[in-house]
């Protein structure tokens with residue numbers, strides 16, 4: 001009874017506070033637990049539902065901080081363009097603070113001159129068109145290994161597609177970042193690969209936020225009780241990347257034959273860029289953490305949609321047959337000549353943004369969005385998943401119809417606020433072009449070489465279309481598919 005009365009009083013205080021402070025509307029509940037329980041298990045879907053009730057900008061409180069979510073293109077523009085600089089910080093949970101050494105990397109760095117320098121380094125040394133071209137052969141070698149391995153393991157049986165996509169992405173990224181393939185062509189992991197894969201898996205399942213223990217200032221002293229696992233994982237991450245750096249430094253001392261990978265570029269210009277070992281290690285960790293899952297998620301969802309929409313699958317295959325033919329394999333150079341495949345990638349990213357809430361932005365001052373006050377310190381999320389499914393923005397939003405992008409060419413790299421899978425503004429994804437190339441390559445090669453169907457007895461309506469909770473929206477139930485070779489001989 002006492003608790004209930006207290007909850008009602010606190011709720012009334014919050015309603016009054018929101019009203020007098022002109023905060024965005026939203027649910028008013030007991031502030032400590034706040035909406036935490038209601039937001040589970042899938043935050044972006046729950047937030048989209050709340051937006052249907054309260055409108056496209058909502059505020060709510062978990063613990064002692066305000067959370068703001070926007071879910072229409074106009075408000076997304078206010079967040080990512082009009083208030084870009086004021087919202088260019090990110091909140092670091094206790095786990096993230098440990099893994100990133102308190103922002104001594106790019107993804108979790110505070111906005112400022114150091115962040116601007118690191119982002120420029122990444123764009124110049126890794127993501128420039130010249131660098132992407134330099135590494136193209138490596139990615140194409142890896143995709144051929146993936147296709148071979150599907151040929152040899154399939155024989156009409158079902159396979160879990162994600163495993164193949166993940167190995168391909170793992171090798172492509174580690175080759176570009178520090179010059180090593182970690183998985184062999186028969187799927188075996190080298191020692192280093194095994195450790196890195198274990199780290200990424202542990203990171204994926206880690207409880208990066210300690211929930212109310214870190215949200216409520218007077219409970220924070222208790223965080224140590226459950227922070228141990230994150231601390232141990234952070235030590236493991238740092239040890240791994242420090243060993244990678246050390247090994248490469250020794251190799252470079254012994255022979256000058258440098259490979260053009262990202263780590264080499266950072267090491268050879270570390271004085272000019274004034275980079276510590278911690279920062280280099282943080283940048284390597286960023287690229288591996290941000291680069292692998294996102295494109296795997298996109299490709300797995302793309303294939304799920306193509307199985308649900310066989311006419312789309314056939315149309316992509318027809319385009320591939322016309323442009324590539326049956327005696328050649330598709331390369332990244334073919335992507336500009338495959339307009340329908342490019343539309344399939346866009347349509348996939350519209351319906352299944354791999355990071356549905358992007359990454360969190362944080363207000364570094366009081367500001368105004370949608371005519372509401374946003375207090376300094378608020379965490380601001382753009383629900384790009386909801387914007388991609390908004391019926392005021394898209395015709396038949398839930399229908400997978402790549403043709404919509406043939407009818408209207410919508411930018412996907414942060415210039416059109418209707419379609420924001422890579423974010424926009426100062427914090428936009430620097431790996432967008434690489435992500436698009438890799439997703440197009442995975443889907444294009446899979447569809448060129450194979451006809452895809454579901455395991456015997458499974459109907460299309462039975463494909464589960466729900467996401468896992470977390471920063472990246474993996475399919476909750478991994479897609480199981482049956483490939484049948486469709487080219488006369490595999491080239």
Ligand code: HEM
Pocket residue numbers: 106107108119173286287288290291292294295298353354355358359360420421422423424426427428429430431432434435436439
């Ligand atoms: C389909 C693939 C990808 C998607 C959908 C994607 C999406 C995103 C999004 C939404 C953000 C946050 C934007 C914001 O907060 O405003 C981001 C940031 C980032 N992404 Fe990607 N990404 C992809 C691929 C990649 C790849 C391949 C790499 C690197 C190898 C990469 C590296 C990064 C980094 C380092 C950041 C942090 C940038 C910053 O904080 O300034 N991403 N990505």
